[in-house]
Amino acid sequence: QVQLVESGGGLVQPGGSLRLSCVASKITFSVYNTGWYRQAPGKQRELVAHITTGGNTNYADSVKGRFTISRDNGKNTVYLQMNSLKSEDSAAYYCNVGGTQGYWGQGTQVTVSS
Numbered sequence: 001q002v003q004l005v006e007s008g009g010g011l012v013q014p015g016g017s018l019r020l021s022c023v024a025s026k027i028t029f030s031v032y033n034t035g036w037y038r039q040a041p042g043k044q045r046e047l048v049a050h051i052t053t054g055g056n057t058n059y060a061d062s063v064k065g066r067f068t069i070s071r072d073n074g075k076n077t078v079y080l081q082m083n084s085l086k087s088e089d090s091a092a093y094y095c096n097v098g099g100t101q102g103y104w105g106q107g108t109q110v111t112v113s114s
Contacts, residue, residue, distance in 0.1 A: 002027045002103045004095045009108030012085055016112070020080040022095030022105055030073040032098045036080045038091035038110075045094070049080060062088070085112045 008020040020036065035050040049069035051057045057069050068081040078095060090112045095105035 002097075004097060004103055004105035006093065006095050006105040006108040009093060009110045011111045011113065013114050014086060014112055016085050017081070017083045018085065018110060020082070020093055020095075020108060020110075022078045024076045024078075024095075024097055024103075027076070027097065027103065029071075029076040029097065032102065034071060034078045034098075035096045036069060036078070037094045037096055038089075039094070039107075040091040043091075048093070051078065082110070085110075087112050 003025045004022055006020060006022045008018055010018060012018055031053060033050065033052045036048045037045050038048050039045040047060060048063055049057065049059045049067055051069045051071050059067060066082065066084045071078045090110060092107040092109050094107045097103045
């Protein structure tokens, strides 16, 4: 059974940084596009960042210049480096492999607050 396990969330002050990780198991990770989504209370889940098998990336306008997605196929891991965090970045962050009809992690909470 495919598993995606996220880590790295937590409480951080505005302007701070966090690095999320998502480790995939029982899946040929390298052949899938991957991404990070987030969902805040009362809001729809939204795409934050996406990276293709070839390493091409795209970002939500709200995070461009602050967040960086990367992947290490040797470690079956996708990362999300989040800098200059704002309160509006607070949400549950979900790792995705293979698109919205693919596989999802259980989520990791990010709270940006002073």
